[in-house]
Amino acid sequence: xxxxxxxxxxxxxxxxxxxxxxxxxxxxxxxxxxxxxxxxxxxxxxxxxxxxxxxxxxxxxxxxxxxxxxxxxxxxxxxxxxxxxxxxxxxxxxxxxxxxxxxxxxxxxxxxxxxxxxxxxxxxxxxxxxxxxxxxxxxxxxxxxxxxxxxxxxxxxxxxxxxxxxxxxxxxxxxxxxxxxxxxxxxxxxxxxxx
Numbered sequence: 001x002x003x004x005x006x007x008x009x010x011x012x013x014x015x016x017x018x019x020x021x022x023x024x025x026x027x028x029x030x031x032x033x034x035x036x037x038x039x040x041x042x043x044x045x046x047x048x049x050x051x052x053x054x055x056x057x058x059x060x061x062x063x064x065x066x067x068x069x070x071x072x073x074x075x076x077x078x079x080x081x082x083x084x085x086x087x088x089x090x091x092x093x094x095x096x097x098x099x100x101x102x103x104x105x106x107x108x109x110x111x112x113x114x115x116x117x118x119x120x121x122x123x124x125x126x127x128x129x130x131x132x133x134x135x136x137x138x139x140x141x142x143x144x145x146x147x148x149x150x151x152x153x154x155x156x157x158x159x160x161x162x163x164x165x166x167x168x169x170x171x172x173x174x175x176x177x178x179x180x181x182x183x184x185x186x187x188x189x190x191x192x193x194x195x
Contacts, residue, residue: 019047024058027051040073046094049101059105066105067100096122100131107134112141129160136169145177157193 007018013031014037021027031048038044049065053057073094076086086094099118106115119131126132136151152173155166174185 005098020070024051024055024148040076042069042076042094045069045072046098051107053101059109063102063105066102070095070098086161092125096125096131100134103131103134107137107141109143112138116142127158128176129155129166130162132158133160133162133166133167135171136166140169140173145173148176149173149179153189153194156189 002086021030027048031044033043034044044125045065046069049177052062052065056101063193073086073091077091099122103115103119106112106118115134119135119138123135124132132151132155136148136155139145139148139151149170152166152170156163156170170184171182174180179185
């Protein structure tokens, strides 16, 4: 790969390695090489930000990378000579994913109010339980327990990787707020499932 630093094959190999390697320093080195080859690719900073979040390291850098990715996506729309033009649906999806990741990072950094300012305006676009789980965490950390319960309820009834954690958070909050029995909570979940 180092022998052919500008070949398409070497770039493809770097992209594959970036996803496969687990060492963060190696990922950073590969990321820098990929960025040097294609500085206008918005997916590269987004992927690197995702890797920082996965490792729960360098979260401020991850926020900066998300800002960079967001800017590159916007520039690709505005620039008529851009190599790649993304469809509106792709851009909406990417914008939602970037905002969700930004909310996650802000919660991890202990900034739940800032996370709410990112997540609440896009709440009507949530389709899976994960963003609702993040919204619930942000509400809970800002002491808005009722809003947290509502968000956790939405997370519990929608498929996501965080369904179990959302359920545990909902049960704990329901009990701590003394809102009723476990059966009452189950009825509320079932009612939310139907609506």
